[in-house]
Amino acid sequence: MMQITEGSHAVADAVRLCRPQVIAAYPITPQTHIVEALADMVADCELDAEYLTVDNELSALSACIGASAAGSRTYSATTSQGLALMFEVCFNAAGMRLPIVMSIANRALGAPLSIWNDQQDSISLRDSGWLQFYAEDNQEATDLHYLAYRVAEDHSVLLPAFVCFDGFILSHTYEPIDTLSQEDIDRFLPKFSPYERLDAADPISFGMYATPEYYLEFRYEMDRALKESKAIIEKRGKEFGQMFGRDYSAMVEGYRLEDADTAIVAMGSICGTTKDAIDEMREEGKKVGLLKIRVFRPFPTEDLARALAHVQRVAVLDKNISLGAKGAVALEVKDALYGSGIPVKGYVIGLGGRDVRKKDIKAIVGLIGKGQGDMFYGLRTEVL
Amino acid sequence: MRELRIHGRGGQGSVTAAELIAVAAFEGGVFAQAFPAFGVERRGAPVQAFVRFDNKIIRKRSQVYEPDYIIVQDSTLIKDVNVFQGVKKGGIVIVNTEKVPDFKVPDGVKLITIDATTIALKTIGLPITNTSLMGAFAAASGEIKFSALENALNHRFPKELAIKNIEAARQAYAKVKEVS
Numbered sequence: 336m337m338q339i340t341e342g343s344h345a346v347a348d349a350v351r352l353c354r355p356q357v358i359a360a361y362p363i364t365p366q367t368h369i370v371e372a373l374a375d376m377v378a379d380c381e382l383d384a385e386y387l388t389v390d391n392e393l394s395a396l397s398a399c400i401g402a403s404a405a406g407s408r409t410y411s412a413t414t415s416q417g418l419a420l421m422f423e424v425c426f427n428a429a430g431m432r433l434p435i436v437m438s439i440a441n442r443a444l445g446a447p448l449s450i451w452n453d454q455q456d457s458i459s460l461r462d463s464g465w466l467q468f469y470a471e472d473n474q475e476a477t478d479l480h481y482l483a484y485r486v487a488e489d490h491s492v493l494l495p496a497f498v499c500f501d502g503f504i505l506s507h508t509y510e511p512i513d514t515l516s517q518e519d520i521d522r523f524l525p526k527f528s529p530y531e532r533l534d535a536a537d538p539i540s541f542g543m544y545a546t547p548e549y550y551l552e553f554r555y556e557m558d559r560a561l562k563e564s565k566a567i568i569e570k571r572g573k574e575f576g577q578m579f580g581r582d583y584s585a586m587v588e589g590y591r592l593e594d595a596d597t598a599i600v601a602m603g604s605i606c607g608t609t610k611d612a613i614d615e616m617r618e619e620g621k622k623v624g625l626l627k628i629r630v631f632r633p634f635p636t637e638d639l640a641r642a643l644a645h646v647q648r649v650a651v652l653d654k655n656i657s658l659g660a661k662g663a664v665a666l667e668v669k670d671a672l673y674g675s676g677i678p679v680k681g682y683v684i685g686l687g688g689r690d691v692r693k694k695d696i697k698a699i700v701g702l703i704g705k706g707q708g709d710m711f712y713g714l715r716t717e718v719l
Numbered sequence: 720m721r722e723l724r725i726h727g728r729g730g731q732g733s734v735t736a737a738e739l740i741a742v743a744a745f746e747g748g749v750f751a752q753a754f755p756a757f758g759v760e761r762r763g764a765p766v767q768a769f770v771r772f773d774n775k776i777i778r779k780r781s782q783v784y785e786p787d788y789i790i791v792q793d794s795t796l797i798k799d800v801n802v803f804q805g806v807k808k809g810g811i812v813i814v815n816t817e818k819v820p821d822f823k824v825p826d827g828v829k830l831i832t833i834d835a836t837t838i839a840l841k842t843i844g845l846p847i848t849n850t851s852l853m854g855a856f857a858a859a860s861g862e863i864k865f866s867a868l869e870n871a872l873n874h875r876f877p878k879e880l881a882i883k884n885i886e887a888a889r890q891a892y893a894k895v896k897e898v899s
Binding site (some may be wrong): 341354450451472503604611691692693698 | 737738741742745746750751753754755757778779780782784795796
């Protein structure tokens with residue numbers, strides 16, 4: 336059913352349909368309306384879950400770790416400094432192979448204090464072992480939660496997942512989305528069946544000590560599981576498409592890319608504005624296309640290389656910066672296209688809520704045409 | 720695509736106005752998108768909110784720079800903020816003021832003034848002008864039907880408050896219909 340609703344509320348509703356058994360969240364800023372809406376649902380008996388209001392984000396994810404290890408489907412949401420405070424336990428959740436799903440309404444990291452959007456928060460946890468999905472719009476932001484649980488809980492994966500959607504730009508936006516019913520989601524997402532769980536009658540330990548003889552192998556197994564999750568994303572994403580008409584089997588998605596000589600690579604809500612800019616450039620005879628990255632971890636290296644094999648140049652938009660190096664997406668794309676001879680340039684854009692307009696996308700296409708890139712785009716040099 | 724930009728001050732309900740206009744437009748069968756300009760959230764500070772209307776899915780996420788419609792909730796903003804910036808020729812500007820306008824809108828732009836504060840004080844008992852201006856917008860633009868606005872208000876507010884706000888919207892709607 337098509338409904339017009341706010342991004343955060345739409346996500347909360349999607350989470351409700353996933354039937355989480357334990358939700359733990361820090362309800363104070365930086366937080367979104369998601370956990371507020373879920374607290375209402377639990378209080379109104381619309382959702383049968385244990386709702387834990389904790390003292391900070393570190394505790395929120397720690398509580399999720401305990402609950403997940405005990406065999407519950409668990410959920411949390413955060414953003415920005417809240418996610419930064421979880422840094423330590425993010426690695427623990429992944430290392431203990433607990434399929435927790437967390438929504439990240441992407442926002443900038445301080446200092447300086449910024450409440451606005453970019454993707455620095457989740458990108459900064461790219462090495463933690465969590466799957467990372469990025470939504471272009473609120474339809475994807477909701478659907479990717481169903482997919483995230485389905486994939487994370489698969490016994491060949493057993494890793495936690497972030498569902499990232501741009502803070503404010505999506506989280507605070509009202510737009511129509513096709514909402515699914517409890518029956519729909521019950522058909523797609525079976526009950527959580529833990530591979531191992533804490534049980535007083537049959538005690539085991541999670542996240543114990545690994546000596547140098549074992550640690551390397553633990554990390555290898557995590558890396559292997561994350562890489563092999565591509566096949567599960569493909570399978571479950573296709574299944575979702577067959578059930579509800581929106582196919583998420585592809586981790587990268589082209590837009591007017593087939594005959595493009597210039598490709599833009601981007602992630603998140605910036606893809607929408609980019610598509611509109613591409614339509615206008617196409618009318619001017621410019622052969623520009625988009626490759627949207629929906630899954631950043633595992634990184635779809637081969638899919639991306641295949642999708643871009645025919646283009647003459649690639650412009651990568653990054654709403655993050657690995658300071659002292661480049662944007663994280665640009666680094667991945669350069670790696671994927673290494674040896675192909677296709678020039679790749681990165682553009683750091685839209686940090687800390689700087690608005691990105693169609694004219695900016697067009698300007699970047701102009702810059703890469705002249706071979707200029709690997710730069711911050713739109714710097715106000717007068718304040719430097 | 721048509722675009723609306725709402726200027727107000729924190730606490731005047733500009734964001735709610737944008738949301739409810741989008742909800743009403745969607746009921747009328749068009750795609751709508753509403754979002755705030757994310758500024759410093761405090762009472763009295765200048766704020767903006769935006770709505771887009773289109774017959775197809777709206778993908779654009781940037782703020783609104785060249786609006787077809789502008790609503791100004793507080794005419795004291797006009798000297799501080801360039802509220803009319805970028806308005807399209809043939810566009811409509813709705814300003815809440817009880818005075819004869821001492822400002823000019825760009826050439827080719829239609830100005831509608833309405834004393835939404837007085838309407839709000841009479842109907843709601845508080846100087847919260849967003850619902851009156853939603854009514855004025857419905858009448859001036861034709862983007863939303865009054866009945867859809869009524870449904871959106873009924874859905875958002877508890878019954879008693881909804882009745883008062885609908886009355887505010889109705890009075891402003893009638894006033895704008897009368898002058899245009």
